[in-house]
Amino acid sequence: DAGVIQSPRHEVTEMGQEVTLRCKPISGHNSLFWYRQTMMRGLELLIYFNNNVPIDDSGMPEDRFSAKMPNASFSTLKIQPSEPRDSAVYFCASSISGASGETQYFGPGTRLLVL
Amino acid sequence: KNEVEQSPQNLTAQEGEFITINCSYSVGISALHWLQQHPGGGIVSLFMLSSGKKKHGRLIATINIQEKHSSLHITASHPRDSAVYICAVIRGAQKLVFGQGTRLTINP
Numbered sequence A: 001d002a003g004v005i006q007s008p009r010h011e012v013t014e015m016g017q018e019v020t021l022r023c024k025p026i027s028g029h030n031s032l033f034w035y036r037q038t039m040m041r042g043l044e045l046l047i048y049f050n051n052n053v054p055i056d057d058s059g060m061p062e063d064r065f066s067a068k069m070p071n072a073s074f075s076t077l078k079i080q081p082s083e084p085r086d087s088a089v090y091f092c093a094s095s096i097s098g099a100s101g102e103t104q105y106f107g108p109g110t111r112l113l114v115l
Numbered sequence B: 001k002n003e004v005e006q007s008p009q010n011l012t013a014q015e016g017e018f019i020t021i022n023c024s025y026s027v028g029i030s031a032l033h034w035l036q037q038h039p040g041g042g043i044v045s046l047f048m049l050s051s052g053k054k055k056h057g058r059l060i061a062t063i064n065i066q067e068k069h070s071s072l073h074i075t076a077s078h079p080r081d082s083a084v085y086i087c088a089v090i091r092g093a094q095k096l097v098f099g100q101g102t103r104l105t106i107n108p
Helices: none
Strands: A003-007 A012-015 A017-023 A031-038 A044-051 A053-056 A065-071 A074-080 A087-095 A110-114 B004-007 B010-014 B019-025 B031-037 B043-049 B053-055 B059-064 B067-076 B081-092 B095-098 B102-107
Touching: A003 A087, A003 B102, A012 A017, A017 A087, A017 A110, A031 A074, A044 A065, A044 B081, A044 B095, A074 A087, A074 B053, B004 B081, B010 B019, B019 B081, B019 B102, B031 B067, B043 B053, B043 B059, B043 B067, B053 B095, B067 B081
Parallel strands: A012 A110, B010 B102
Antiparallel strands: A003 A017, A017 A074, A031 A044, A031 A087, A044 A053, A065 A074, A087 A110, B004 B019, B019 B067, B031 B043, B031 B081, B053 B059, B059 B067, B081 B095, B081 B102
16 A cells, blocks of 8 residues: 555745645545644644544634545645745544544655745 | 653663653543654654553553553664654544654664
């Protein structure tokens, strides 16, 4: 299996532009997670889906952030409009949901720089 | 105060030394992960445990639910073990809450 696939790997954009990050989970996994990593705050959960349904989006910073999972093999995280403080590495992870948590497999991350 | 605290934040040791990284948490959890983040940025799950001890090669993870504490041990450390090690607790069914990480450097 190719593992979790994220695109793009790097993104540089200007403040105010729309940014879309993409994730393809491991085939057969039914839970998907979006995380953000910054020097100041470390790793934070933004949102997670179970069977394509958003379960917990309490970590989404504000209305500028939105995430969708239209099917079991694809998810997007959109930032509109982007701001310099959104600069971070965004990780997607997937797992097979079960009792009391399962091992999560992380994608390589998207390094976002907003100028 | 963070829900998950790791110590030390930074650790430098010589090749061959026995390494211990600690994780304390203040909330109820269903399980705990130890993750490794390579210098290139990739994140790998090392262990998930909810009680007792697990061992994989030179890595050993223990957890004491009553004391809300977990440790990650590395025996016969090697420069390739240099990475950031992150403790993450599972709140509810699947929500991970992360510690700030421990940066480990093993010198040859």
